[in-house]
Amino acid sequence: MRRFENRTILVSAAADGLGLAIAERLAAEGGTVVALDRSDEAMTAARTRPEAAGIRFEKTDLMDLADITDTIARLEADGLRFDTLVNNAGGSLHTPRPFLEETDDHWKLVMDLNVAATVRLTRAILPHMLEKRFGRIVNLGSKAGRYGSLFTGANYVAAKGAVQSMTLQLAQEFGPSGITCNAVCPGAILTPRVERLLSERMTQAEREAAIAQIPMRRNGRVEDVASAVAFFAADEAGFITGQMLDVNGGQGMCS
Numbered sequence: 001m002r003r004f005e006n007r008t009i010l011v012s013a014a015a016d017g018l019g020l021a022i023a024e025r026l027a028a029e030g031g032t033v034v035a036l037d038r039s040d041e042a043m044t045a046a047r048t049r050p051e052a053a054g055i056r057f058e059k060t061d062l063m064d065l066a067d068i069t070d071t072i073a074r075l076e077a078d079g080l081r082f083d084t085l086v087n088n089a090g091g092s093l094h095t096p097r098p099f100l101e102e103t104d105d106h107w108k109l110v111m112d113l114n115v116a117a118t119v120r121l122t123r124a125i126l127p128h129m130l131e132k133r134f135g136r137i138v139n140l141g142s143k144a145g146r147y148g149s150l151f152t153g154a155n156y157v158a159a160k161g162a163v164q165s166m167t168l169q170l171a172q173e174f175g176p177s178g179i180t181c182n183a184v185c186p187g188a189i190l191t192p193r194v195e196r197l198l199s200e201r202m203t204q205a206e207r208e209a210a211i212a213q214i215p216m217r218r219n220g221r222v223e224d225v226a227s228a229v230a231f232f233a234a235d236e237a238g239f240i241t242g243q244m245l246d247v248n249g250g251q252g253m254c255s
C-alpha cells in the first residue's frame, strides 16, 4: 500500500520504540516523514536502519517549548507544511506506581511529556492543517488511560486520560476544517524498553500468566500499533474522528 505518497508527516519521540515503528510504517507507504527525538544515541542507531532510510530525524526535546518552537521554525523554513501529526511522545518515566510515593515532581514530569508536549506540538502544527483544510492527528493514549494500570502510577493514567479527552475536543473543534483527531491506545507492547523491564521485573512464569490473560495469547508488537496509526492517518478514515482504538489483544475486556 502507498497511502501516504502526498503526505508530510511529523512523528514525535520517534527514534526508538513505537514512534520509530510508526515513522517507518508511514515512510514505507510513501510519506515524507520527519521524526523528532531528543536522544542522539537513539537517532544514530535509527539512521542505520534500512527501513528508516527516507526519514529525516531532528533533535528536539519535547519537554522544552523553546526547542519545539525552534525545530518547527527550522522545518517551516525548509518549506515543510505538515498534514499529519502523530503525538507519540509519552511514558510513565518509570516514576513510582504507588500513589502515595508519587511526588509533585513525578506528576509534573509525566504531565509535561505526555500532555504538554502533545498540546504544544499540536498548537504548532494545526496552522499547517488549517491552511490545507485537511489534517490527521493521531495521539498515543494507552490501555492505562482507559482502564488503569498494574504497572504505572496515577500520574501516567491521568496524563493518558487527558490526552484521550483532548482527542475528543480537538475532533469536535477542528472537524469542520477537514481535520480528524483520534487516539490509539496500546496495551503493553514489546518495545526494546518494555522487553528489558519485563525481563527484569517478572519471572518467566509470571510473564506466561500475564499472556494467559490476553485473549490473543501474545504480547503486542510495535507493528500492531503502527498499523492502527496508519489506519487513522489514511485518507479512507476521513469520516472517523474522536475515536479511541484499543490495541491490546482484547486484554481491556478482561482486566
Ligand SMILES: NC(=O)c1ccc[n+]([C@@H]2O[C@H](COP(=O)([O-])OP(=O)(O)OC[C@H]3O[C@@H](n4cnc5c(N)ncnc54)[C@H](O)[C@@H]3O)[C@@H](O)[C@H]2O)c1
Pocket: 012, 013, 014, 015, 016, 017, 018, 019, 036, 037, 038, 039, 042, 060, 061, 062, 063, 087, 088, 089, 090, 091, 092, 113, 140, 141, 142, 143, 185, 186, 187, 188, 189, 190, 191, 193, 194
Ligand atoms: N510501550 C508500550 O507498551 C506502550 C503502551 C501504551 C502506550 N504507550 C505510549 O506509546 C508512546 C511511545 O512509547 P514507547 O514505549 O515507544 O516510548 P519509549 O520510552 O521507548 O521512548 C521512545 C523515544 O522517546 C524519546 N524521548 C523520550 N523523552 C523525550 C523527550 N522529552 N523529547 C524527545 N524525545 C523523547 C526517547 O529518546 C526514545 O527514542 C508513549 O506515548 C507511551 O505512553 C506505550
